[in-house]
Amino acid sequence: MDIEKIPYQIWHNLISNKISDDFEFLALKILLTRLTILAKQNSSPQEERKYADEIKNFFIKTQKIPASQRDLQKILKQGGIL
Amino acid sequence: MQTLFTIEDVKKKIEQGEKLILAGDEKTLKQLPQGHWIAGTIPYFMTKEGGIHDTDRIYVTQLPSYIKKVTLRTYSEKSISDIYKDIPENGLGIIIIPASSPVHLSFALNGSGYDEFATRPLTGWISGVHVEDIGKINAKVFYGEKNKVIEDEAVAMLLEIPGDKYAEVNIVNIFKQGNGDSITFDSDGFDASEAIVNGEKVNFAEYIKKAGFDTRLPLVANYKGAMINTSFQGIDEERKKVNFYAPVFKGIEYKHAAPVGDYVTEFTGHMPHTNTDNIFFSCNCILNYLYSELEGKSTGGITGPVTFGEIAYQLLNQTMAYVSINDVK
Numbered sequence: 411m412d413i414e415k416i417p418y419q420i421w422h423n424l425i426s427n428k429i430s431d432d433f434e435f436l437a438l439k440i441l442l443t444r445l446t447i448l449a450k451q452n453s454s455p456q457e458e459r460k461y462a463d464e465i466k467n468f469f470i471k472t473q474k475i476p477a478s479q480r481d482l483q484k485i486l487k488q489g490g491i492l
Numbered sequence: 493m494q495t496l497f498t499i500e501d502v503k504k505k506i507e508q509g510e511k512l513i514l515a516g517d518e519k520t521l522k523q524l525p526q527g528h529w530i531a532g533t534i535p536y537f538m539t540k541e542g543g544i545h546d547t548d549r550i551y552v553t554q555l556p557s558y559i560k561k562v563t564l565r566t567y568s569e570k571s572i573s574d575i576y577k578d579i580p581e582n583g584l585g586i587i588i589i590p591a592s593s594p595v596h597l598s599f600a601l602n603g604s605g606y607d608e609f610a611t612r613p614l615t616g617w618i619s620g621v622h623v624e625d626i627g628k629i630n631a632k633v634f635y636g637e638k639n640k641v642i643e644d645e646a647v648a649m650l651l652e653i654p655g656d657k658y659a660e661v662n663i664v665n666i667f668k669q670g671n672g673d674s675i676t677f678d679s680d681g682f683d684a685s686e687a688i689v690n691g692e693k694v695n696f697a698e699y700i701k702k703a704g705f706d707t708r709l710p711l712v713a714n715y716k717g718a719m720i721n722t723s724f725q726g727i728d729e730e731r732k733k734v735n736f737y738a739p740v741f742k743g744i745e746y747k748h749a750a751p752v753g754d755y756v757t758e759f760t761g762h763m764p765h766t767n768t769d770n771i772f773f774s775c776n777c778i779l780n781y782l783y784s785e786l787e788g789k790s791t792g793g794i795t796g797p798v799t800f801g802e803i804a805y806q807l808l809n810q811t812m813a814y815v816s817i818n819d820v821k
Binding site for chain 1: 604611612613658663741743744
């Protein structure tokens with residue numbers, strides 16, 4: 411899957427807690443907790459874009475790891491992409 | 493592979509050019525020759541036979557033979573923010589940080605804001621001392637390539653993993669949030685005077701005394717399903733504040749942990765059931781060792797140093813951290 415082509419709205423919904431699931435990958439759980447708190451504290455469009463880009467880059471960089479792949483599938487399913 | 497070795501055996505391994513991650517009493521580590529190793533001080537270990545206090549032998553983690561490229565380096569309070577960037581793209585970082593050093597405090601408070609945080613696997617531990625020496629002797633780390641003993645910087649081993657494999661860091665935490673009050677804090681820190689309990693601002697020291705907290709049980713935060721502990725160090729009665737072994741963070745909701753039964757039974761029940769043969773490194777917390785009286789008790793075959801803090805991307809308390817290296821399928 412080309413993660414770059416996933417719509418921005420999916421990442422935005424993820425950091426805004428509009429997509430949540432029983433995730434498996436520890437790194438995602440920790441990073442996403444931090445980003446959702448930051449997004450709540452700084453909700454300017456620029457900051458939200460920064461956090462959404464950070465979570466997208468996380469998935470690009472960890473796409474080799476099965477737990478990351480499975481969590482991405484869950485996110486896309488909840489986001490209506492799959 | 494992880495296990496305890498005599499000083500003579502470890503010397504031989506170093507002289508043969510092996511790259512090692514070591515844990516042991518300061519006096520034993522000081523007898524080792526220069527070589528490709530890093531170490532931290534601690535005299536407690538989990539072995540296959542059970543928890544053990546040993547000041548004569550050294551706990552050795554040997555690298556799998558397929559790992560060819562290894563870099564050792566130190567990190568100061570200033571350079572620690574580079575740790576994630578420095579881990580090779582398909583790699584793994586193992587870091588050892590001396591307890592109570594400036595780099596320990598900085599990593600604990602700021603680590604989640606470092607560039608590339610969580611995109612590359614980082615594990616490791618906080619070195620310590622015998623519990624009777626707390627406050628008398630400083631924890632240390634050793635940088636074998638320069639034969640340096642260090643109190644104020646961290647040491648790390650950065651590994652490049654072959655393309656057909658990947659490293660994954662995980663944790664075993666037997667603690668869960670209890671059904672009690674919701675606790676938040678207005679600022680990040682290793683101590684707190686005030687907390688917001690169910691929406692009401694209170695003096696936290698007075699609150700936990702009144703509520704009758706068993707402070708052997710940590711505060712637990714739910715990080716999207718991962719239970720992350722912050723352990724109580726103590727109550728400063730004079731200053732009316734509570735000290736912790738890891739920072740509490742603004743914006744995170746904490747609850748006091750639910751009581752646990754027998755640690756060993758609970759721990760064994762929480763152990764990973766797949767890929768356990770691929771576990772390359774693990775460590776468990778001194779507070780689990782002490783509070784659950786793990787000396788002589790085996791915890792399901794996963795072994796490693798007993799530590800003053802565990803690292804699985806960020807600093808943890810009362811948790812076992814481990815890393816496995818698995819085949820890409």
